[in-house]
Amino acid sequence: MNKNDIITLKIEDMGIDGEGIGKIDGMTFFVKDAVIGDEIEARITKLKKNYGYARVEQILKSSEFRTEPKCELHRRCGGCQIQAMDYAKQLEFKENKVKNNLVRLGGFDADFVDSVTEPIVGMEEPYRYRNKAQFPIGKDKDGNIIAGFYASRTHSIIPVKDCMLGVAENREILDAILSYMRECHIEPYDETTGRGLVRHALIRYGFTTKEIMVCLVVNGRKLPAQNVLVEKLQVISGMTSISININQKNTNVILGEQTEAIWGQSYITDYIHLRDCTNFERTGKAISYHISPQSFYQVNPEQTEKLYSLALEYAGLTGKESVWDLYCGIGTISLFLAGKAGHVYGVEIVPQAIADAKDNAKRNGFSNTEFFVGKAEEVLPEFYAEHKNEKTDMLHPDVIVVDPPRKGCDEKCLETILLMKPERIVYVSCDSATLARDLKVLAEGGYEVKRVRAVDQFAHTTHVECVTLLQRKDI
Structure with a gap:
């Protein structure tokens, strides 16, 4: 077998990061976006001595646990690794993950772990549950300003305004921020050059109070024409706090140490x-x-x-x-x-x-x-x-x-x-x-x-x- 070869696999297990696991000719392969029970054609992307990595090329027979994700970007985005798996099976996977770690890494007896482990607590509706989102701001290949999430294991931004795990209000907020940046010629931060101003948009939402917080993380000490941004954001229902966070370091850490409120309160309540x-x-x-x-x-x-x-x-x-x-x-x-x-x-x-x-x-x-x-x-x-x-x-x-x-x-x-x-x-x-x-x-x-x-x-x-x-x- 060589890199880029096409192989046929039956996915028989799941890895700790949600990847499907299948075997062929004594080799174990880890396949992103494959669900336990799938029969697939996969392209080999990396080979080690006794195992390798592959990506799904074609699903020959779908698993009974495969479901249609609500987000069309789930395979490209690095956020939802197992959205294509039936939710009940997700819960089983996570409970087994905890048990296996206690046995394998903690050294506890498997029967003992079974005896002290209580059933996992799941959700009634496993979408739209996040009260916080951090969107990196950048440019696409055509020079358009975009907001979204990083693709898996990269810092390449996939444009996303309406993540299905976040609140629906995020879309209107991001539209306002990007509109402000275009109108006022505000450049997004470029990690490779260290230039540009706006790095991230942090949004918090109070599920009980319906209060909204927006914080722009900036590579500078102030935000030009900030009144234009405030005018666009303050009309959004629930807007309570608008601030900037100063982060001028060459770092992957999102927030800097200093935050300054530019409109409303410095906090929301929930x-x-x-x-x-x-x-x-x-x-x-x-x-x-x-x-x-x-x-x-x-x-x-x-x-x-x-x-x-x-x-x-x-x-x-x-x-x-x-x-x-x-x-x-x-x-x-x-x-x-x-x-x-x-x-x-x-x-x-x-x-x-x-x-x-x-x-x-x-x-x-x-x-x-x-x-x-x-x-x-x-x-x-x-x-x-x-x-x-x-x-x-x-x-x-x-x-x-x-x-x-x-x-x-x-x-x-x-x-x-x-x-x-x-x-x-x-x-x-x-x-x-x-x-x-x-x-x-x-x-x-x-x-x-x-x-x-x-x-x-x-x-x-x-x-x-x-x-x-x-x-x-x-x-």
Whole structure:
């Protein structure tokens, strides 16, 4: 076999990135956009010693799990890797992905994993669920200004105004931004030359409040003729906040450190309707959050309520407990914990997020929260070293909740958690591979995994959120 050869494959399995897996003559091939059960002709794109990569040329027989995607760009765009797969099969794929990582990377027994894993939490309608979108701005080959998403594994922009995962309002907003740029001769940023002004358009939408935020990320200190942009955007129903974010670095990081509001508020407000919460029981109101351009806030409101309900349930709070919430963001989980705990201590590296967390706690009437700026792997060890001889509930909490980025918890952070010996640990993860790695460390340190449940926070992609409860073995 050689590169560019056409081969016939039966897709018998799925890889962790959603690619179909088939075998021929002892060689395993990974095929993007193929669905388990497909019979296909594929063109070989890369060959290794015992495996290779290929792309679909023709579907000879469609899988019973293949479905017609709503987005015609799903194969070109890098966002929806498994949109062509039946949604029920997507959920099965994601639940198995979590289980397999716990066995393969965490070293847990397969039967044990089956016994502690609860059914995945899916969506009723797995489209139009994202409350945030970040559109790169550039030019096509004819020099036209475009907005869209990067093609898979590239920085080549595919024009997209109406992503089926995002809200319909995105199209009108992008039309206004591109119209402004054309009229005022505003150049998009060019990664190769470092020239041009507008890099990205960040859009946030409050699903409950219907408030809209638009933030243009710019390679400069100001936005020329910004009044023209404001005039075009402010007439859109729900427009609440228009700002610019300054990012003049040669980097793939989207947002810079400085954001300046040019119209309206510097934030939008939204609610999470978690009914198993003292605040709701007491006031009948959901918890409200101020969300700024740089805030971390879960992108799927419907599933976030389910995710945080699980985290709260797993924490097992009775009203007296002391809780640490590591990687707390703007205090989303912290405030739900605070409604049923004695005291909650949150840690987050982004100063603006901590400012938002304090503001959110105050506005919602919580006086039993305290927030610290810094890396969890630095704040927690430093605090423990300084107070390790004291008898304080901060030093020996009842529960520690962690919700780290995809890279998982830092080794130093895990070491300190084990030293603090909480009765329970609730681990909220967006990457089951690093979750499995960290659970192995915690299990070896004296904790037992009691419950695991995946939540489909990112329908039509291969990503999956997961909540895990660990309990100290000597309890």
